[in-house]
Amino acid sequence: MSAASGQEWVAGPFPRLDWLPDETLFSLCSRQHLVMGNLNPATTSTAVLGLRQQFIKHDIPCGIAALERTGFEYWGSAESILLNHTIFPLFVPFQNKVKIEDAIRTVKSDRIDSIKYRLGLVSSGFGAEHPLKACPYCMLEDVHAHGIAYWHLTHQYPGVQICPRHQAWLMASTKSRRWSGRFEWSLPTEEFLIEQASSQKLWSRPVFLALADNVIDLASIGRTTSFEPWAVAAAYRTAVLQGARSASLLDRTEPLRRFHLFESLPANKKSSESFVNQLVRTPRRSIHPLKHLILIDWLFDDLHSFLEAYKAEMARSAQHVASTPSPAPDKRVSLSSSGAPAKNAPRPKRLKGQLKEDLLSKLAKGISKQVLCEEFQITVSTINKLLRAHPATYALALKARHRREIDEHRRQWQHLHGLYPELGVQALRNTMPPLYAWLYRNDKAWLIAEEQTFAKPAHVNKHPVDWEARDYRLLSMLRTACESIALPQRGPVTMAQLYAMIPMLSTCLENRDRYHESRAYLSTVMGRSKPKDLLDHGEGINGSERTVAKR
Known part of the structure; x- marks a missing residue:
């Protein structure tokens, strides 16, 4: 019996599956779970990664070094899987080498620890949750070509909201979320896929498509190299001083801010200046790559132009180092050196x-x-x-x-x-x-x-949050969602349905001291549709908050 799952399973050999094009590690493990016929996700997790169910991660995994011990070494080395089948490479280019090496050691081990915090995801404003996404057209092609739909890596990167191949909006999975199927293996199916936002039809397709292309290109760079932070900041400063841009940063980011993932982007001139100042200085803290890509899009229009500017800064620095004479090596002999003279060594002279x-x-x-x-x-x-x-x-x-x-x-x-x-x-x-x-x-x-001469972290002005406005907006979204759910089905509204329609609801409810009006409305709606004991132990506000844990 497995200590992790309590389900009996055979210790191999297991059905051998190979990688499908552009497949993630989570997708391959989910297919392995399917062909092994395990009922409990923990059984597959233990057999493949040697970890308990609670360590099933669909974005940045852990325990991948164990694949060599569990008989799945034919999937590739831990480094190869990490760089080619997870979203990790996206976070490599703008990180310093010390943090990247530490993160790789963490991912290969059996504990994920605080890797998302150390990579700057938690405090980035974009959040550290990366819902699984799928393109309906890719799913049809995958079923026709391979007999099964699976998770594509290019769809999972944060910031990619549109399929680069079909230019169709990606749909988000209701599985592997904080509020649904958090520690389960899953594959894309129409039953568990929803639109990413109710306002999706109003999004600017060219803007999101350009961002998706830059994100995917940046991840490709992260598989082989990382940038020197000082050269990145120098390239930004040079571009800012040159000026002559067709639109302001606010105009450039306005189409993105319609999606809740990008709501933290600058909304006024003052916050826009703080955003730029944070990036034109050599950073002391980890900064989310989406911030870099948004600034690059404004300053350089595309990632290729930025790379040319970056290479120019590196060449300029190398030329400066080459023209600076280096001190000759000091071949010192210790003043305290003494001891027996070597054989046939000259005797000390008498100096006068x-x-x-x-x-x-x-x-x-x-x-x-x-x-x-x-x-x-x-x-x-x-x-x-x-x-x-x-x-x-x-x-x-x-x-x-x-x-x-x-x-x-x-x-x-x-x-x-x-x-x-x-x-x-x-x-x-x-x-x-x-x-x-x-x-x-x-x-x-x-x-x-x-x-004292070390560069201080870039000062970012923190503007007070209008919690009342946020509460009113969430309340409006809840009313709309409840009406759209209740009218067709003529039945009670469940929290799972609300979470599916309002992805930000789970994060909002984590803050227990805010959103008072929204909480009161939810209590009224849930109170009419479900008994009080279910509110406290299942789908109610308190129950959902208690089950939310930091990833």
Whole structure:
């Protein structure tokens, strides 16, 4: 018996399924669940990923390194699956390399932890929930070509609301949602697919199609490389200074703001300026790639033009580095070096007169022993003997050596900061702990002063939220939805139906201190259609909130 599911299953061999074109890992696991004939999703989850049912993730998975242990290694390596069959590559290009490596380790492990928060999804304004989406025309083609409809990767990226192939609006699944089938394997079927918004017919098809193309192209870039954040910000600044754009950022984003996913985009001139200021500075925090793509669409019209500007910034930086002479390596010999001379090694010379004075003078200035040995054609033993005879010069030499070491460590820290200007002190320290530790022990005052020069996070003006207006809008949507449901079926309205018609309802109800009018209306509607005990334990407001957990 499986500890995770309590259902008996055979430990293999399992029916072998291969990837279909543009298929996601969740889709392949769902097809595997279907052919294995398991009744419990946890049984398949345990057999394939070695994880409990609660770790079934349809967007950014976890535990994929276990495929090699569970007999599904023929699907590919963990890295290959992550980059070619999940939405993860979309979040790679604008992240620094340290965070990407950490995220990959997390996804390969058996715990997803706070990866969505670390990638900047939770605080992005776009939300961290990525509902499954499908194109009805692709479904028909898939059934005809492969005998089954499945989830296409290009449809699942956040920001893709239209099928690039058929230019048809994608439909959203009511499965794998917070309020329905959250930890289940599922495939696209007409029964569980709905329009993404009631206002979908008013959307601008060319705007969403252009965004979808840019999102898919960005994900392709993320499979092979990532951008240098400082060069991205420099390309933005150059484009902003050049000006000469046909429309303002507000005009460019207005068609997108009709969809609830993009409601956080700038709605006035002041918030528009804050949006731009956040991106033209080298970021200290993770920023959602959709924000970058929206700014790129305004500044460059398409992703290709941005790539040309980015390459120009990188070439300009490389040219500047090449024209700057680098200091010659310091081949130091330790002042404390002593020990038995090698066989047939020259014996120490006895220094006299001007030669001795010149050597003592240069030693006091901190010139390395190796350089002096080559200049005066003497051995290290000769220098050590001379220093022992002149303790005052030896003390000056030690002081000069310490000064030289401090300068060298300072240069290394500044060079490291130049490579990763977007990182804060803690993150930069983690890239090279010994360097930070040495400076902290030997040059703490300078280190603290240097930290003050680090770029501060871009200031984003947070405008007060008009909760009353939001409550009124949600209330209006609820009334419309209840009327459209109740009239045709002439029966009670369920919360599942409301969630399906108003995707944002689940998120709104998480905030227990807001939306008072909407909550009162829901209590009235649900109270008429269902007993009080069902409201508290199933489809009512309180019940739905209790079952919502942060992903």
